Amino acid sequence: xxxxxxxxxxxxxxxxxxxxxxxxxxxxxxxxHLLRAPGERVLALSEAVRAIKEKVWHCSTCxxxxxxxxxxxxxxxxxDHSLICVVEQPNDVLIIEKxxxxxxxxxxLHGSLSPMDGIHAEDLKIQELxxxxxxxxxxxxxxxxxxxxxxxxxxxxxRLIKPLNILVTRPAxxxxxxxxxxxxxxxxxxxxxxxxxxx
Amino acid sequence: MHLSTLLLANFRNYNSLKLECDEHANLxxxxxxxxxxNLLEAIYYLCVARSCREALDRxxxxxxxxxxxxxxxxxxxxxxxxxxxxxxxxxxGKKVLxxxxxxxxxSDLFGSMTAVVMSPxxxxxxxxxxxxxxxxxxxxxxxxxxAYLNALQDYKxxxxxxxxxxxxxxxxxxxxxxxxxxDMQLVELGSRIVQKRQSVVLELEREAQSLHGAxxxxxxxxxxxxxxxxxxxxxxxxKAAFIEALARSEREExxxxxxxxxxxxxxxxxxxxxxxxxxxxSQGQHKTAATAIKLSExxxxxxxxxxxxxxxLDDIFAELxxxxxxxxxxxxxxxxxxxxxxxxxxxxxxxxxRFRRFNVHAGQVTRM
Numbered sequence: 256x257x258x259x260x261x262x263x264x265x266x267x268x269x270x271x272x273x274x275x276x277x278x279x280x281x282x283x284x285x286x287x288h289l290l291r292a293p294g295e296r297v298l299a300l301s302e303a304v305r306a307i308k309e310k311v312w313h314c315s316t317c318x319x320x321x322x323x324x325x326x327x328x329x330x331x332x333x334x335d336h337s338l339i340c341v342v343e344q345p346n347d348v349l350i351i352e353k354x355x356x357x358x359x360x361x362x363x364l365h366g367s368l369s370p371m372d373g374i375h376a377e378d379l380k381i382q383e384l385x386x387x388x389x390x391x392x393x394x395x396x397x398x399x400x401x402x403x404x405x406x407x408x409x410x411x412x413x414r415l416i417k418p419l420n421i422l423v424t425r426p427a428x429x430x431x432x433x434x435x436x437x438x439x440x441x442x443x444x445x446x447x448x449x450x451x452x453x454x
Numbered sequence: 455m456h457l458s459t460l461l462l463a464n465f466r467n468y469n470s471l472k473l474e475c476d477e478h479a480n481l482x483x484x485x486x487x488x489x490x491x492n493l494l495e496a497i498y499y500l501c502v503a504r505s506c507r508e509a510l511d512r513x514x515x516x517x518x519x520x521x522x523x524x525x526x527x528x529x530x531x532x533x534x535x536x537x538x539x540x541x542x543x544x545x546x547g548k549k550v551l552x553x554x555x556x557x558x559x560x561s562d563l564f565g566s567m568t569a570v571v572m573s574p575x576x577x578x579x580x581x582x583x584x585x586x587x588x589x590x591x592x593x594x595x596x597x598x599x600x601a602y603l604n605a606l607q608d609y610k611x612x613x614x615x616x617x618x619x620x621x622x623x624x625x626x627x628x629x630x631x632x633x634x635x636x637d638m639q640l641v642e643l644g645s646r647i648v649q650k651r652q653s654v655v656l657e658l659e660r661e662a663q664s665l666h667g668a669x670x671x672x673x674x675x676x677x678x679x680x681x682x683x684x685x686x687x688x689x690x691x692x693k694a695a696f697i698e699a700l701a702r703s704e705r706e707e708x709x710x711x712x713x714x715x716x717x718x719x720x721x722x723x724x725x726x727x728x729x730x731x732x733x734x735x736s737q738g739q740h741k742t743a744a745t746a747i748k749l750s751e752x753x754x755x756x757x758x759x760x761x762x763x764x765x766x767l768d769d770i771f772a773e774l775x776x777x778x779x780x781x782x783x784x785x786x787x788x789x790x791x792x793x794x795x796x797x798x799x800x801x802x803x804x805x806x807x808r809f810r811r812f813n814v815h816a817g818q819v820t821r822m
Binding site: 278368369370371375376402403404406407410411414440441442 | 542545600601604605611612614615616618619620631632635636638639717
């Protein structure tokens with residue numbers, strides 16, 4: 256391994272290399288870029304990094320990231336508080352929000368059931384979801400990923416929530432827009448046919 | 455379907471190779487250890503992104519190298535011009551490109567070009583464990599139906615998750631509420647796999663029986679049957695039978711922390727005149743049965759995709775007698791493009807002039 260003339264540079268490279276998608280070489284490039292960059296830019300970056308740990312925590316209602324006790328979604332009176340969309344990760348909220356189509360609230364599980372990775376029901380924010388479900392909640396949309404673990408998690412939640420007389424739905428699965436039928440796999444096509452809608 | 459050019463870089467003992475293939479028949483001659491099998495392995499790898507010798511990807515890289523590349527162009531199974539490329543680097547893994555476009559899933563490659571490789575190792579289909587036979591069957595089906603591969607990969611994941619759930623319950627002794635959820639996935643995917651395998655085995659058996667008669671004088675009847683780890687009547691009953699079998703084995707599964715029924719425990723039973731080949735057959739019977747079964751895979755793919763797979767015959771003639779060699783060579787035109795390796799030309803009898811011949815020596819291939 257290359258020896259660095261400064262311990263500070265070596266430490267920075269090691270820390271950067273821990274980021275996802277960043278290897279040793281990229282980490283070195285970042286580090287030398289920062290060394291050359293104006294002081295105020297580097298300080299702004301380090302402040303920004305520090306701030307996410309000092310100011311950001313989880314919303315006590317939906318477990319999304321927020322800077323207040325309760326996040327801006329959960330306190331927004333214009334949103335439909337009788338509708339809750341359950342997702343695996345905070346990132347999923349950004350994706351759904353981008354469409355501007357969903358006006359309900361969110362609940363972030365922070366993962367999906369995966370025993371082989373040691374993730375069981377009690378490791379997810381499931382109890383926190385159930386305790387949110389009072390009589391004003393009309394529908395829960397379970398938008399976990401359409402893979403094995405996401406589907407099992409959805410089934411698990413459905414079993415918990417349905418007895419509370421709340422409507423449980425799952426977003427439709429099927430053909431992508433702009434796609435050719437020819438290139439879709441059997442499972443996707445059969446799912447799309449099961450969930451067909453009247454024109 | 456055929457492969458017109460093959461390009462290798464840093465693959466096995468090939469530093470760099472460009473090969474122009476004959477549309478029908480190619481023969482690679484050379485002594486042992488020169489790289490004949492590596493060539494067939496590269497062609498196979500280009501079709502299914504894995505080694506036919508179950509080698510690890512990192513072992514396919516040339517000694518002291520970091521990465522390899524296989525590229526081939528030709529006509530795909532759907533009759534279009536196609537350019538396939540697989541790049542592997544020790545650090546970043548495998549990438550598949552079709553017509554220059556990177557593919558998200560390796561399964562997207564399946565079906566572009568199909569291949570069947572035959573080698574002396576095929577005896578494992580008869581002599582080896584159930585895993586060898588499942589692997590044979592799965593690759594045959596996956597090449598004709600890429601969705602099968604996805605279902606199989608998902609199924610294997612569900613088995614792992616379910617086993618882990620069973621083990622967690624052993625340690626924590628709580629009510630198995632989530633086990634039931636994994637059961638639903640297991641049954642759903644597992645039943646689809648069993649149904650597909652069952653129907654493919656029927657087709658394979660039909661092909662194998664006619665081939666067995668064509669390559670040997672044996673009047674014996676070869677039978678191939680799918681043996682599920684649970685009994686079921688009609689194909690429509692698979693799901694119900696699977697659920698019942700799971701219920702029956704509940705106690706065993708809980709104590710062992712293992713999923714003991716399902717397609718991951720299934721097998722193919724090969725019989726000759728009603729006698730189990732794996733247990734009782736002679737070496738000669740094993741050899742002919744293995745040849746018939748592998749060729750039946752090629753015929754199955756031909757009928758399924760309406761295009762003959764690339765047939766890769768790795769040193770199989772040295773083991774066959776003159777009569778069987780001639781019969782097999784005479785069958786070859788049915789299969790489209792063929793690649794054969796042999797230590798010496800006499801191994802394939804007097805048929806050498808039907809082939810475009812190449813000499814393979816120390817990682818270099820020259821036209822003869």
